[in-house]
Amino acid sequence: MKRNLHIVIIEDEAATARNLEYILQEIDPDTKVIATLQSISEAIDWFTSTNRSYDLIFSDIRLSDGVSFDIFRQVSIRKPVIFVTAYHDYAIEAFRNNGIDYVLKPFDREEIQRTLHKYNTLIAADIKSELAETAPLLQEFRYTTKPYKKSFLIHYCGRLIPVEAVKIHWFHTEHEIVYAHTADGKQYVVEFTLEQLEHELDPAIFFRANRQFVINKNAVNAVEYFFNGRLLVNIHPSAHEQVLVSKAKAMHFRKWLDQ
Incomplete structure (x- = not known):
């Protein structure tokens, strides 16, 4: 049976x-x-x-x-x-x-x-x-790793634009829409959730800072200690709100930056 x-x-x-x-x-x-x-x-x-x-x-x-x-x-x-x-x-x-x-x-x-x-x-x-x-x-x-996402084909002004993943400095979600912000200050809408991006992007380069942000290591200018064991991350281009890493993730974030 x-x-x-x-x-x-x-x-x-x-x-x-x-x-x-x-x-x-x-x-x-x-x-x-x-x-x-x-x-x-x-x-x-x-x-x-x-x-x-x-x-x-x-x-x-x-x-x-x-x-x-x-x-x-x-x-x-x-x-x-x-x-x-x-x-x-x-x-x-x-x-x-x-x-x-x-x-x-x-x-x-x-x-x-x-x-x-x-x-x-x-x-x-x-x-x-x-x-x-x-x-x-x-x-x-050991050899079953999937390739991480290298680029995004983005709808922009009636066109499809390829944008390399490494050129995106951070992703941000607001009102259930995810935006990609590039190093040169441009913003695009991407058809992914942050949860999907967290699994699609190379974890050596991108980190899920919190529920609103996934950030590129190259976007980090500085990190400051914040209240209650959290970290305040200074990124560029700058975001319209603070990027905070929780106390629970702080140790992993520091290790990620130090690789």
């Missing part, structure tokens, strides 16, 4: 979590997402207090309050984990933390179906022994 798969999702972007759950249930309507956890602290509380059984974890890596590996260091979790992330530089550590697969954002139905097939294959072959043999998996997924 077929056993329904019970899944836990660890993801701080609500839209991404909803999309993943939709794809999982589209693949198999009997799949149940029993918990969606948005932060390290919430995940630790859930895993230490719940008595609900689950089979598999889908986890982002960079969360609002740190990296998800901190969860697995503080809580004994023996279930397999499929890491879903926009960053390819955590692969080694992922496979040291019960990782059986490494899916790069933006993902699609085919990729999720493939990784579920891998999970089912490992279950059939005794997953405990397979988890200890992560080297072949790491080799396989």
Whole structure:
């Protein structure tokens, strides 16, 4: 008899979590997402207090309050984990933390179906022994990175204009419209959400500063300490409002600038 798969999702972007759950249930309507956890602290509380059984974890890596590996260091979790992330530089550590697969954002139905097939294959072959043999998996997924978006074809004054991504110094959302601001002070409307841009753009160059801004490293003039552990980022061209990085993201932002 077929056993329904019970899944836990660890993801701080609500839209991404909803999309993943939709794809999982589209693949198999009997799949149940029993918990969606948005932060390290919430995940630790859930895993230490719940008595609900689950089979598999889908986890982002960079969360609002740190990296998800901190969860697995503080809580004994023996279930397999499929890491879903926009960053390819955590692969080694992922496979040291019960990782059986490494899916790069933006993902699609085919990729999720493939990784579920891998999970089912490992279950059939005794997953405990397979988890200890992560080297072949790491080799396989080290080279599966998707190319990041290099340019945008933008509608402007009745024309289509190609604009290189590196020439865009920051993106800003206002009234559900996303604007791209270039180094020379021009502004364009782009047909992406900031969540989509966060996954499409090279994370070595672009950083999601807050809910309103994604900024290019080359746009940063200076960074000042602000109230409550936040950072105030001085960018160019200047924005009409302050660009603040939260206390939770401040450490990651400093590391990003220091690469």
